[in-house]
Amino acid sequence: MRPPVHLTADACIKCTVCTTACPVTPHETGFAGPKFAGPELWRILDEGGAGDPDLEARLDGCLNCQLCQHACPHGVPVAHLIAWNRDRLKRTPPVLRDRLLGRPDRLGRMLAPARPLVGRVWGHPRARRAAARVMGLSPDRPLPLPVKPDLRAWFRAHRVERVLPVRSEPVTLYVDCQSGAFDPGPAVAAVRLLERLGYDVALSPPRPGCCGAAWVSAGRPSRAVALAQAGVGALAPAIASGGPILSLNSTCGPTVGLEWHRLLGIEGAAVLAERVMDLMTFLARRVTPQELRAVVPDRSGQRIAYHATCRMQGQGGGMAPEVLSAVGGTVVRLGIACCGMAGAYGNKAEHVATSLAVAQDAARRLARARAEGIRTVATDSGTCGWQLQLVSGLPTVHPVEALMAETSWGADPAPRA
Amino acid sequence: MVKLDSVVVGGGLAGLVAAIRVAERGRRVCLVAEGQGMLPLFAGPLAVWGAGTGIDAMAAALSPGHPYRVLGAAALRAALAFFRDLTRRAGLPYVGDAEANGWVPTPLGRRYPCRLLPERMAPPQGPAVLVQLPGFLDGVARRVRAALTGAEPVVELEADRGSQVGTGWDSDRWARFLDTAPGARWILERLGDRLPPGDTLLLPAVLGVEGHEALGRALEAASGRQVREWMGWPPSPPGARLRRALVGEAARLGVDLRWGVRATLSGGPHGIEGVTVVPKPAEGTRGVELRAETVVLATGGLPGGGLVVERDGSLLDRTLGRGLAGAGSRLRLFGETPFAAAPAFAAGYPIDGRARPVDASGRPLYPNLFAAGRAVGGYDGDREASGGGVALVTAFVAGGEA
Structure with missing residues (x-):
């Protein structure tokens, strides 16, 4: 198949x-770098070249942050080319x-009932090393485990709470694997916030x-195609509703909104x-600060620190700062x-060293923020949040959780104007 | 819809300097850029006029459409002074004489003529010792000597057996390695002592981006000598340093920096009426409308992607959605040989004395639209060695008007 x-x-x-x-090039000597791994190799493969046999390994360090594509002044989809080059090799x-x-969605469902057992294995040093070796995972990282309750079960049972009058526009919250299978916290906060604002929320x-982002990041976009096809079908009611489809994850959002079409065809x-x-862009554009404050x-x-993830930077930098300062x-x-986490990249044994080396920059900046009195960090992706938390020890939340939290973010030491 | 005083489109040297100047005048300014600007390709030394004549003599001898001639000698002088102040404040001071060329050694052993250059690249004082990094892709120290006396000793650094350090690394890779703690240790251990006599250690421009200041000082302390860098080619750490310094200064002044967005301008009878910005990957969707009194176009011309060549050889300004006078065919855009003068190298808008793009009759396209850097035409930055100076003077004037 010719990649679209x-x-x-x-x-x-x-x-x-x-x-x-x-971010990978300075830390991984064998990595081919985006210019070669993307457009140059694309031309070579298109001309029928096979490249040398280690080539696949020389592309494997890519974490699909897409900062290369973001930086390109000539509109070359560098990261998309790398993803398909990896697939072709x-x-x-x-x-x-x-x-x-x-398939993080399946993984979460598999892990949910086994949670106590898996937790115990990972808590035991020797068992953890053995399990990590068998699975090819890094033993030096906490294993992400699903948090109860299940989002959809919570949603069916929850009581709608209104503050502002009901609005006519329907909104759909896109349930990514993180919200659906691992941590429903941000999605629960989003539903509660939107309902308080007067929206009728549907989950989809x-x-x-x-959405297939995990396969794309792993260099196998061909495996994401079927997931995306099924995804378009599953979103049909949301598309038909005419309202916005809101995303809580800076990778899943553009995967569904842009890459299903442009990367996967x-x-x-x-x-x-x-x-x-x-979601933050929606709040910044469609909801007034007065409504939010209500x-x-x-x-x-x-005071709160904000990390616009690599993928959010590729979308114009995110609107969370505007929303969080509006209140x-x-x-x-x-x-x-x-941050170097890139979904499951940072959990893989062969990538953990690069992941943590890339995270040194985050660690330095977070240490500085901490010294300046920051106590809470917000970011638009759960897995990036784990990484920031690991290297800083600071609690990390989604911006919508920060909005809805009952506890303080931490005091502002600066005198207020 | 967001209301601002001014929007600068483009985040390279011209865009950042223009936005800083607008912000310093107390105006609310947003900088929108499609990528991250071309500064990572900038070698560092700021060329103003390769021929070396003083500013007045140079401006007087130029053809009438040249931006230096249009904006005038006084503006260029003020722009260079502004840039020296700005870089000093930003922690990356540029030094040199606005009226006469200094030089910096190139990897080919030539002397590159420039008026302002980063302190770390100023010509070496006293006898120099050159440093050759292992596996370095961007030049050979022995060759650089031709720009100096030719007799300078060269210290060949070696990587440890089995180490991956330096295996075919370019300047960017080296700089980012030396920015890390192991990288800094690596070079400090090797250049600490047992060096041949000499007052100055001369290295390629790879001494870090984030930590270049601290690393340079540490190396001077460890070696007991002055540390200097020679010029490299793209991608170039001194350009990345300048980008970092200017972005920091812009943020400090409250410029709202928006990277990764495509901007399109919509004009009406009274001027540019709005700027629509869309995240780059979502091109084709509705986007957000910015309203501003003035707009600066600093989109980088052909190299920066602001102008593109259409199939028939005409030029298209992607931001304004407007065609520019082209060469008539794609083939005629370039000369017979790679470095011959050609329309491609001077492509861009002609401007008036307030840095506003003008049409063929010399009338401004819009009263509130200004242009800076490679978006401006009528000069050949590479052949004249004038690209840095034109970027600054156009940005300075546009930023003073917008």
């Missing part, structure tokens, strides 16, 4: 700006570990499913570009390029 990348590699003028933006089917990590897709997905919107706690005198808080932008 929206532009060819030929817009590349080989200026190398992409390589200067890559794969000679063997994925191993068991990668099959599990490629109705049954667990994955899914029929019927183009319409999602106008419809899928990050439904969430006042944050005057409170009185002071937002410190951390300025981290990429």
Whole structure:
């Protein structure tokens, strides 16, 4: 199959700006770098070249942060080219570990009943090392385990609480794997917030499913195609509703809204570009600060740090700071390029060293923020949150959880104007 | 819809300097950029006029459409002074003489003429010792000597057996390695002592981006010598340092920096009426409307992606959605040989004395639209060695008007 990348590699003028933006290049000697791994290799493979046999391994360090693509001044979809190049070079089917990590939705459902057992194994040093070796995971990292309750079960049982008058526009909350299978916290906060604002909220897709981002990041976008096709079908009621489809994750959102169409070539997905919107962008554009202040706690005198994830930077940097400061808080932008977690990348034994090396920048900036009195960090992705928490020890939440939290973010030491 | 005083489109040297100047005048300004600007490709030394003549003599001898001639010698002088102040405040001081060329050694052993250059690249004082990094892709120290006396000793650094350090690394890779703690240790251990006599250690421009200041000082302390860098080619750590310094200064002044968004301008009878911004990957969707009194176009021309070549050889300004006079065919855009003068190198808008793009009759396209850097035409930055100076003077004037 010819990968449906929206532009060819030929817009590349080989200026190398992409390589200067890559967070992996300085830490992984064998990594080919985005200019070669993307447009150059695309041309080589298109001309029928096979490259040398280690080439696949030289591309494996890519964490799909897409900062290369973001930096390109000529519109070359560098990261998309890398993803498909990796796919085109794969000679063997994925191993068991990668099959599990490629479907976070299933993984979460499998882990939920086994949670006590898995937790005990991971808590025991020797058992953990043995299990990690068998699975190809890093033993030095906490294993993400599903948090109860299940989001959909909670949603069916929850009581709608209104503060502002009911609005006519329906909104759909896109349930990503993180919200649906691992941590319902941000989604619960989002539902409560939207209902207080007067919206009728639907969850979609109705049954667990994955957008395919995990397979794309693992260099197998061909495996994401079927998931995306099923996803378009599952979102049909949301598309038909005419309202926005709100995302809580800075990777899943653009995967559904843009990449199903442009990276994977899914029929019927183009319409999602106008419809899928990050929740904070929705709040910044459609809800007034007065309305927000009427439904969430006042944050005057409170201070929070914000990390716009790599993928959020590629979408214009995120609107969370505007929203969080609209309710009185002071937002410190951390300025981290990429935290290095990249979904399951940081859990894989062969990538954990690179993941933590990339995270050094985050660790430095968080240590500085902490010294300046920051006590809470907000970011738009659960897995990035785990990484920031691991390297800083600071509690990390989704911006919507920060909005809805009953506790303070921490005091603002600066005198207020 | 968001209301602002001014919007700067483009985040390279011209865009950042223009936005800083607008912000310093107390105006609310937003900078929107599609990528991260071309500064990571900038070698560091700021060329103003390769021929070396003083500013007055140079401006007087230029053709009438040249931006230096249009904006005038006084503006160029003020722009260079502004940039020196700005870089000093931002912690990356540029030094040199606005009226006469200094130089910096190139990897090919030539002397690159420039008026302002980062302190770390100022010509070496006294006898120099050159440093060759292992596996370095961007030049050979022995070759650099041709720009100096030719007799300088070269210290060849070696990586440990089995180490991956330096295996075919370019300048960017080296700089990012030296920014890490193991990288800094690596070079400090090797350049601490047992060096041949000399007053100055001369290295390629790889001494870090984030931590370049501290690393340079540590190396001077460890070696007991002055540390200097020679010029490299893209991608270039001194450009990345300048980007970091200017972005920091812009943020400090309250410029709202928006990277990764595509901007399109909509004009009406009274001027540019709005700027629509869309996250780059979502191009084609509705986006957000910004309203501003003035707009600066600093979109980088052909190299920066602000202008594109259409199939018929005409030029298209993607931001304004407007065609520019082109060469008539794609082939005629470039000369017979790679470095011959050609329309591609001077492509961009002609401007008036307030840095506003003008049409063929010399009338401003819009009263509130200004242009800076490579978006401006009528000069050949590479052949004249004038790109840095034109970026600054256009940004300075546009930023003073917008």
